[in-house]
Amino acid sequence: MTERHLGVxxxxxxxxxxxxxxxDPELRAGLAIVGGMFPPTVTSELIDxxxxxxxxxPLDTLIGGRSIRCEDRVFExxxxxxxxxxxxxxxxxxxxxxxxxxxxxxxxxxxxRFSGLDRMIDFVELLGVVLVSIEYRLAPEHxxxxxxxxxxAALEWMASNAESLGVRLDRLLIAGASAGGGLAAGAALAxxxxxxxxxxxxxxxxxxxxxxxxxxxxxxxxxxxxWDRVSNETGWSALLGDARGGPDVSAYAAPARATRLHxxxxxxxxxxxxxxxxDETVAYADALWNAGGDAELHVWPGGFHAFDIFAPHTALxxxxxxxRRAWMSRVLGD
Amino acid sequence: xxELLARLKALxxxxxxxxxxxxCFDELVRGGVNIHGLLxxxxxxxxxxxxxxxxxSARTMRVAPSGEILKDRGTATRDCALxxxxxxxxxxxxxxxxxxxRMILERLALALAVRSGHRAEDPLRxxxxxxxxxxxxxxxxxxxxxxxxxxxxxxRVASLPLFATWRQHRELLEDVVHSPFGPxxxxxxxxxxxxxDASPCGIGVATGIDDLHRSFSTALVSLRxxxxxxxxxxxxxxxxxxxxxxxxxxxxxxxxxxxxxxSVMQHPWAAQTLDALLRSASVRDASRIAGVHHSTMxxxxxxxxxxxxxxPMDGIGRTRVGLAFLAWRIRHSTALDLPPPGNR
Numbered sequence: 001m002t003e004r005h006l007g008v009x010x011x012x013x014x015x016x017x018x019x020x021x022x023x024d025p026e027l028r029a030g031l032a033i034v035g036g037m038f039p040p041t042v043t044s045e046l047i048d049x050x051x052x053x054x055x056x057x058p059l060d061t062l063i064g065g066r067s068i069r070c071e072d073r074v075f076e077x078x079x080x081x082x083x084x085x086x087x088x089x090x091x092x093x094x095x096x097x098x099x100x101x102x103x104x105x106x107x108x109x110x111x112x113r114f115s116g117l118d119r120m121i122d123f124v125e126l127l128g129v130v131l132v133s134i135e136y137r138l139a140p141e142h143x144x145x146x147x148x149x150x151x152x153a154a155l156e157w158m159a160s161n162a163e164s165l166g167v168r169l170d171r172l173l174i175a176g177a178s179a180g181g182g183l184a185a186g187a188a189l190a191x192x193x194x195x196x197x198x199x200x201x202x203x204x205x206x207x208x209x210x211x212x213x214x215x216x217x218x219x220x221x222x223x224x225x226x227w228d229r230v231s232n233e234t235g236w237s238a239l240l241g242d243a244r245g246g247p248d249v250s251a252y253a254a255p256a257r258a259t260r261l262h263x264x265x266x267x268x269x270x271x272x273x274x275x276x277x278x279d280e281t282v283a284y285a286d287a288l289w290n291a292g293g294d295a296e297l298h299v300w301p302g303g304f305h306a307f308d309i310f311a312p313h314t315a316l317x318x319x320x321x322x323x324r325r326a327w328m329s330r331v332l333g334d
Numbered sequence: 335x336x337e338l339l340a341r342l343k344a345l346x347x348x349x350x351x352x353x354x355x356x357x358c359f360d361e362l363v364r365g366g367v368n369i370h371g372l373l374x375x376x377x378x379x380x381x382x383x384x385x386x387x388x389x390x391s392a393r394t395m396r397v398a399p400s401g402e403i404l405k406d407r408g409t410a411t412r413d414c415a416l417x418x419x420x421x422x423x424x425x426x427x428x429x430x431x432x433x434x435x436r437m438i439l440e441r442l443a444l445a446l447a448v449r450s451g452h453r454a455e456d457p458l459r460x461x462x463x464x465x466x467x468x469x470x471x472x473x474x475x476x477x478x479x480x481x482x483x484x485x486x487x488x489x490r491v492a493s494l495p496l497f498a499t500w501r502q503h504r505e506l507l508e509d510v511v512h513s514p515f516g517p518x519x520x521x522x523x524x525x526x527x528x529x530x531d532a533s534p535c536g537i538g539v540a541t542g543i544d545d546l547h548r549s550f551s552t553a554l555v556s557l558r559x560x561x562x563x564x565x566x567x568x569x570x571x572x573x574x575x576x577x578x579x580x581x582x583x584x585x586x587x588x589x590x591x592x593x594x595x596x597s598v599m600q601h602p603w604a605a606q607t608l609d610a611l612l613r614s615a616s617v618r619d620a621s622r623i624a625g626v627h628h629s630t631m632x633x634x635x636x637x638x639x640x641x642x643x644x645x646p647m648d649g650i651g652r653t654r655v656g657l658a659f660l661a662w663r664i665r666h667s668t669a670l671d672l673p674p675p676g677n678r
Contacts, residue, residue, distance in 0.1 A: 025365020032357035313378035313401030
């Protein structure tokens with residue numbers, strides 16, 4: 001049915017027609033289902049809703065029927081605050097194994113250590129890794145530097161307790177998705193600058209890196225898809241308050257701000273072409289290469305934000321998951 | 335996606351999951367997604383293996399909810415199966431069928447038939463054709479007859495977003511139809527029915543079978559005039575020729591005065607003031623409706639006169655500003671935006 005027959009009146013402002021890559025057809029079909037679960041535009045009024053809607057699945061759902069054990073440990077976060085880490089390992093694991101510190105998604109404001117964990121837990125079975133997923137304190141109740149310093153404290157805790165956790169120090173990797181991807185990249189920068197634990201890799205899934213909202217892709221996805229321009233502003237404002245977009249934002253909070261990108265662990269970055277984080281992810285990979293670093297970048301055509309979590313059955317998601325696994329296997333596998 | 339559907343139902347018990355399933359398969363067919371992808375979507379929606387056996391090549395494929403193709407032929411019972419167009423589709427579910435299984439299989443079978451070239455079109459998608467002026471009128475008449483619509487009677491089309499809130503969902507002639515705004519829920523009502531227990535909802539003008547596309551386009555304009563919770567339902571009849579006119583505006587030909595009105599609408603008082611002015615016979619009446627002092631209303635009118643190239647209170651100016659205001663409301667409509675979940 002053509003638009004002419006319907007006689008629509010084109011919107012202005014937020015509804016205005018903007019050239020943007022179309023969503024992949026399978027993912028568009030997925031959006032017909034997801035619509036309403038994860039509103040495209042998350043404002044601060046929706047934080048409470050999102051904390052319910054985006055809560056991680058129960059532990060049973062995650063590891064039921066799998067050869068995985070989970071134990072909860074307590075670590076000291078920023079300023080010595082007690083925080084929880086869930087440690088997942090293979091039932092038959094023995095000796096010290098490669099370790100992953102995972103930082104969950106949720107726009108800095110919601111999510112928990114079980115959110116979006118399915119694909120990470122796969123590595124426990126696939127590669128026999130020890131997976132540590134942490135609670136870090138969330139904005140706006142806990143603004144910068146709490147989230148990032150909680151993550152950094154977890155990294156130090158994991159390294160200094162490597163023996164009791166059964167983790168090999170020569171194969172320690174940090175991983176994060178979305179907001180967690182930004183925090184993971186920030187922790188890698190901080191570990192370099194502070195002489196902290198040596199990382200063998202940083203896995204940055206569609207990372208939230210730039211508080212300035214200046215990219216073309218940020219403007220392209222406004223009011224549509226998953227996690228739009230306004231949602232991103234909500235997240236960064238929750239984290240940084242009035243400092244958002246200003247001159248005083250730390251590169252550990254917003255790694256797109258980093259100007260020195262040398263001597264960082266090998267990076268894997270993946271992102272959809274149809275999401276706001278496309279440009280900042282591509283720019284970060286580019287900056288790593290320009291600094292002489294090792295980075296692998298994949299831009300999945302027509303992918304909206306975190307499409308592998310919302311629609312894992314699609315061809316695009318399976319491609320993303322398999323490609324990520326191949327890199328993880330090279331970096332962490334025996 | 336099965337888990338997402340369950341969560342969605344928990345968050346919003348009124349959500350129409352069947353419509354979402356229809357919309358999901360529509361998008362897959364429109365996007366030219368292959369058989370593997372179609373089975374993957376079905377499996378993901380159902381949360382169990384989905385399979386199909388085609389004829390005459392006896393091609394079989396089974397796909398897991400993860401989207402992986404399964405190599406073996408499977409041993410599951412095929413209680414949950416459907417035969418159509420010379421093929422069989424099934425869900426390998428342990429235990430009793432789920433409420434949406436039938437819908438998933440029906441839509442899967444149709445999508446597979448289109449993909450395999452057995453069908454050029456979706457036989458259940460007749461409502462979309464009925465409302466499309468691009469479809470030959472004799473074909474539309476034939477569809478209407480099949481749907482039990484009488485050629486001598488008039489009908490109205492109601493349009494709603496898939497996420498509309500229903501207080502009571504009666505048995506209706508309904509379907510999901512594509513629009514530039516994505517999939518929309520449409521219902522065909524008898525001419526005398528001018529209400530529907532759902533919001534937001536636009537109800538089009540009554541027309542004969544041959545002109546149902548006009549009813550649909552006025553329904554779409556009416557839907558976009560909705561503003562939940564204050565304006566849950568708009569009936570095109572209330573605006574008559576104005577809605578008809580607005581339905582004929584297009585992206586290529588935006589309304590002249592609507593552009594000009596944008597400067598007025600920058601004022602926070604503008605929408606309420608214009609609404610009051612258009613619903614009253616005098617400035618004094620308008621002040622009362624808007625709940626502001628007469629002098630305040632006069633001052634606002636002055637501001638409007640300064641910003642517009644015409645006097646909004648003078649003769650034809652009233653009509654111009656009235657039409658432009660409706661166009662502005664449609665332009666800035668949020669009726670098709672998903673409402674914040676907590677507010678439903």
